[in-house]
Amino acid sequence: MTKKILVSGAGGFIASHVVEKLLAQGHDVIGTVRNPTDSKKNAHLLDMAGAAEQLKLFAADLNDADPFNAHADVDCIMHMASPYSVNVKDPQKDLVDPAISGTISMLKAASANPRVKRVVLTSSMAAITDEPDGRVLTEADWNTKSSLTRNPYYFSKAKAEQAAWDFMKNEKPAFDLVVINPFLVVGPSHTSQINPSNQVLADIVNGAYPAIMALTWGFVDVRDVADAHIAAMQTADASGRFICASATMDMAGVIDIMKKNGYARAKLPKIRLTGAIGTMIMKLASLTQPAGVGSYLRTHLGRVPRFNNAKARSDLGIWFRDVEGSIKDSLVDLAKWGHIPPAQG
Numbered sequence: 001m002t003k004k005i006l007v008s009g010a011g012g013f014i015a016s017h018v019v020e021k022l023l024a025q026g027h028d029v030i031g032t033v034r035n036p037t038d039s040k041k042n043a044h045l046l047d048m049a050g051a052a053e054q055l056k057l058f059a060a061d062l063n064d065a066d067p068f069n070a071h072a073d074v075d076c077i078m079h080m081a082s083p084y085s086v087n088v089k090d091p092q093k094d095l096v097d098p099a100i101s102g103t104i105s106m107l108k109a110a111s112a113n114p115r116v117k118r119v120v121l122t123s124s125m126a127a128i129t130d131e132p133d134g135r136v137l138t139e140a141d142w143n144t145k146s147s148l149t150r151n152p153y154y155f156s157k158a159k160a161e162q163a164a165w166d167f168m169k170n171e172k173p174a175f176d177l178v179v180i181n182p183f184l185v186v187g188p189s190h191t192s193q194i195n196p197s198n199q200v201l202a203d204i205v206n207g208a209y210p211a212i213m214a215l216t217w218g219f220v221d222v223r224d225v226a227d228a229h230i231a232a233m234q235t236a237d238a239s240g241r242f243i244c245a246s247a248t249m250d251m252a253g254v255i256d257i258m259k260k261n262g263y264a265r266a267k268l269p270k271i272r273l274t275g276a277i278g279t280m281i282m283k284l285a286s287l288t289q290p291a292g293v294g295s296y297l298r299t300h301l302g303r304v305p306r307f308n309n310a311k312a313r314s315d316l317g318i319w320f321r322d323v324e325g326s327i328k329d330s331l332v333d334l335a336k337w338g339h340i341p342p343a344q345g
């Protein structure tokens with residue numbers, strides 16, 4: 001059945017894949033962006049198949065009071081807008097405030113509209129863990145360690161998701177809340193704007209990393225994250241949180257894939273600092289980095305995240321793409337947009 005769906009931050013890396021899929025399924029989409037009259041920034045949305053008939057864009061800034069109220073006469077809401085940056089000047093003002101107030105504003109708007117049956121909130125693995133500690137993480141885990149000075153982006157995601165669950169408990173609205181918690185999202189982008197997650201891959205190719213470090217990421221493909229959002233909307237008995245991640249891969253593994261796919265002669269890091277001493281050196285070096293990057297490195301170097309994605313597979317029916325394929329597709333896309341050089345022979 002065709003539905004009307006509100007997608008906040010509709011032009012974003014993940015959200016634009018969600019919008020594309022919703023339009024392809026014949027749904028009407030109300031997309032919020034910061035500036036709907038910016039035809040250049042919104043071109044990727046406006047040019048999508050079905051957009052002319054099914055997509056309407058409206059302005060909503062998370063820093064405004066009640067940005068979503070006028071647009072919430074819909075069947076379902078995907079709240080995806082949230083500031084995503086590892087380094088900011090003022091973590092409270094630039095990350096935490098808009099993440100929380102935007103989420104609460106959206107939930108209030110949903111409460112005021114009896115038509116809304118479900119809100120799907122894009123949270124993050126950052127709301128589940130601040131630093132991997134060897135345990136297998138599940139949806140029962142919460143990040144309680146981040147702060148304004150330690151992984152502040154993580155702090156903003158944990159606080160915003162917690163605020164959403166508190167709202168549901170205290171207000172008992174008529175709709176239900178389903179939360180998607182993706183790990184590092186990579187894959188093709190609808191725009192030339194590079195997302196901080198794909199930036200990790202571009203930085204490795206472009207020589208921004210001084211050495212091969214003991215960093216391991218949980219990867220997930222943006223197309224699978226979009227499918228998870230849509231399944232969360234369409235699966236009547238979906239409930240709670242969903243870890244959205246395929247598998248982990250360390251930096252050495254990522255570099256091997258890059259070498260096999262035309263980047264053997266790129267500026268890939270060569271010195272291996274993955275052992276205990278190397279990790280100690282890199283932790284010391286992290287003190288010279290901007291605060292956000294520094295705290296990320298100190299909490300992640302030498303640690304391997306472990307997680308269980310069974311709930312997303314069983315309840316939402318998501319079959320996660322393998323990491324190697326997602327990284328290959330990301331490299332092709334990053335080269336297409338000019339973020340990395342073209343692959344060579």
Ligand code: NAP
Binds near residue numbers: 008009063081
């Ligand atoms: P993105 O492209 O930066 O998307 C973030 C969206 O939020 C953009 O549309 C952005 O609008 C919007 N936004 C930020 N600040 C805003 C403000 N003050 N007012 C209105 N809109 C604002 O990044 P993404 O990866 O697609 O992120 C989408 C969601 O997924 C976010 O909630 C993010 O925390 C979450 N997430 C991402 C990852 C990942 O690895 N990429 C992993 C886990 C969770 P502009 O385009 O105008 O800036």
